[in-house]
Amino acid sequence: MTRDYSQFMPQAKQTEVTLSTLDTLGWQPFFSQQLSIDDMTNTPPVRVTEVHRTVMRVIGQGIDKTIPSVADATVGDWLLLSADGTYSDTVLNRKSLMKRRAPGSDRAVQYxxxxxxxxxxxxxxxxxxxxxxxxxxxxxxxxxxxxxxxxxxxxxxxxxxxxxxxxxxxxxxxxxxxxxxxxxxxxxxxxxxxxxxxxxxxxxxxxxxxxxxxxxxxxxxxxxxxxxxxxxDDKGRHTxxxxxxxxxxxxxxxxxxxxMRELQMTDVTAGIEDLFSDLQELSTQCKFRDCAHETEPGCAVRAAMDAGDIDEARMRRWKKLVAEDAYNSATLIQRRARDKAFGKLVRGVVKEKKR
Ligand SMILES: Nc1nc2c(ncn2[C@@H]2O[C@H](COP(=O)(O)OP(=O)(O)OP(=O)(O)O)[C@@H](O)[C@H]2O)c(=O)[nH]1
Ligand SMILES: [Zn+2]
The missing domain is CATH 3.40.50.300 (P-loop containing nucleotide triphosphate hydrolases)
Structure with missing residues (x-):
C-alpha cells in the first residue's frame, strides 16, 4: 500500500538543476521500468494533462499537442507516441486509478x-x-x-x-x-x-x-x-x-x-477492507458468515467490543460504510428489486399499524 520512491530520487537541490520536463510531469521509475531505452526514443512517453469531450492534451519532452481522445485513457495517464507521430493506444500501467460507476442505467465504469x-x-x-x-x-x-x-x-x-x-x-x-x-x-x-x-x-x-x-x-x-x-465572476461560474x-x-x-472533488462511493470494498482491516479480520471469526455483529451467538466482533478492545462508534461507522458501498455498487436492476421489496415491507408495516 505505502510506496516510497524517495530512495530512487536525487536530492532536492540536484533535481532543481537537472529537472527535465518529464520530472515536472511526474515521470517515475515505476513508468520507466515499463520501457526499454529504445522505446524511450522510438515511442516517447507523453502524459495526458487535459481531457475534453473528444480531444486530449498530451505533454512530453519537447511535445505539447492536442490529440483525439484515446479510449480508456484518462487525465494523468501516460501514453506512448508512435513512430509515425500519431498516438498508439498504449496506456502505461498505472500506479493508481480513481474510478467510479456512471449514474446511467448501464453503470459503466468511468476512469x-x-x-x-x-x-x-x-x-x-x-x-x-x-x-x-x-x-x-x-x-x-x-x-x-x-x-x-x-x-x-x-x-x-x-x-x-x-x-x-x-x-x-x-x-x-x-x-x-x-x-x-x-x-x-x-x-x-x-x-x-x-x-x-x-x-x-x-x-x-x-x-x-x-x-x-x-x-x-x-x-x-x-x-x-x-x-x-x-x-x-459576475456569472458566479465555477472556473x-x-x-x-x-x-x-x-x-x-x-x-x-x-x-474527484465530490465524493463518489462506489465499488470501494477493498478500500474499506484496508481501512478497517482489524474489524474485517475479526468478523471472519464470527460463527455465522453473514453475522451482523448485533445479537448473534458466537460473534467475535461483539466479544471484542464487550472486552473493550474496539470502539463501538467505529464499528457502527464501518457497518454503515459497507452497507452504503454495497448499495451504491449494486446495478440499477438489483437496486430497483431491493427498493421494491423494501416498499412492500413498509406498506406491510403500515397496513399492520392501521388495523
Ligand atoms: N482563516 C482561514 N481561511 C482559509 C483557510 N483556508 C482557506 N481559507 C478561506 O476559505 C475560503 C475557501 O477556500 P477555497 O480554497 O476556495 O476552498 P475550496 O476547498 O477550494 O472550495 P471549492 O473550490 O468550492 O471546492 C477562502 O476564502 C479562503 O481564503 C485557512 O486555513 N484559514
Ligand atoms: Zn459478528
Whole structure:
C-alpha cells in the first residue's frame, strides 16, 4: 500500500538543476521500468494533462499537442507516441486509478484520474470536520491505491486543534495528519515531502475547506481559482470544470477534476477492507458468515467490543460504510428489486399499524 520512491530520487537541490520536463510531469521509475531505452526514443512517453469531450492534451519532452481522445485513457495517464507521430493506444500501467460507476442505467465504469501519488484529504477545524466523512475519503484513496494524508485547515480560526488532530489520528496509523493555516507559508514546510518533483498530488474535500488555497500556496502561483476569485465572476461560474493536470514549474503536478472533488462511493470494498482491516479480520471469526455483529451467538466482533478492545462508534461507522458501498455498487436492476421489496415491507408495516 505505502510506496516510497524517495530512495530512487536525487536530492532536492540536484533535481532543481537537472529537472527535465518529464520530472515536472511526474515521470517515475515505476513508468520507466515499463520501457526499454529504445522505446524511450522510438515511442516517447507523453502524459495526458487535459481531457475534453473528444480531444486530449498530451505533454512530453519537447511535445505539447492536442490529440483525439484515446479510449480508456484518462487525465494523468501516460501514453506512448508512435513512430509515425500519431498516438498508439498504449496506456502505461498505472500506479493508481480513481474510478467510479456512471449514474446511467448501464453503470459503466468511468476512469476519473490516473497516477496520483498522494491525496490530501482536506477538512477544516470547524463544522466540516467529520470522522465518518474522512473515513469515506480514505477508503476511496485506499481503493485507488493512492496514499492519503489528512490536512486540517483553518487552524488559525480555533484556539486549540488538539481535539481535531486526535480524532483524525485515531482513524488510521497509515494516514498522517497535518493541521495548518492554508493561507500562510506553513503548508510549504509541512507538505513539502509529498509535493516534490516527480510527484502527483490531488486535493479532495468539501467545498470551502481550502483545497484551492492550499494548491496555490504549494505551487506559489494561482493554479486553481479559489472561492474568493470565483465570487468576483459576475456569472458566479465555477472556473475549474475541466479535468486537468496542473504542472508546477520546478516541482510537482496537481491533478484536479470536478468528479474527484465530490465524493463518489462506489465499488470501494477493498478500500474499506484496508481501512478497517482489524474489524474485517475479526468478523471472519464470527460463527455465522453473514453475522451482523448485533445479537448473534458466537460473534467475535461483539466479544471484542464487550472486552473493550474496539470502539463501538467505529464499528457502527464501518457497518454503515459497507452497507452504503454495497448499495451504491449494486446495478440499477438489483437496486430497483431491493427498493421494491423494501416498499412492500413498509406498506406491510403500515397496513399492520392501521388495523
Ligand atoms: N482563516 C482561514 N481561511 C482559509 C483557510 N483556508 C482557506 N481559507 C478561506 O476559505 C475560503 C475557501 O477556500 P477555497 O480554497 O476556495 O476552498 P475550496 O476547498 O477550494 O472550495 P471549492 O473550490 O468550492 O471546492 C477562502 O476564502 C479562503 O481564503 C485557512 O486555513 N484559514
Ligand atoms: Zn459478528
Amino acid at each position: 476519473i484520474a490516473a497516477n496520483i501519488d498522494t491525496a490530501f484529504i482536506v477538512t477544516s477545524c470547524n463544522q466540516d470536520f467529520n470522522v465518518a466523512r474522512l473515513e469515506r475519503y480514505i477508503a476511496v484513496a485506499f481503493e485507488a491505491e493512492i496514499d492519503p494524508v489528512i490536512v486540517l485547515t483553518k487552524r488559525d480560526l480555533v484556539a486549540d486543534t488538539t481535539d481535531f488532530e486526535a480524532q483524525a489520528r485515531s482513524i488510521s496509523d497509515l494516514v498522517p495528519v497535518i493541521a495548518i493555516d492554508a493561507r500562510s507559508d506553513e503548508p510549504k514546510a509541512k507538505l513539502a515531502e509529498w509535493c516534490k518533483p516527480r510527484r502527483t498530488v490531488a486535493f479532495l474535500g468539501s467545498s470551502g475547506v481550502g483545497k484551492s488555497t492550499l494548491a496555490n500556496t504549494m505551487a506559489d502561483r494561482d493554479i486553481i481559482a479559489t472561492q474568493g476569485i470565483r465570487a468576483a 475549474t470544470t475541466s479535468r486537468q493536470l496542473h504542472l508546477v514549474p520546478g516541482g510537482f503536478a496537481v491533478l484536479d477534476t470536478p468528479g
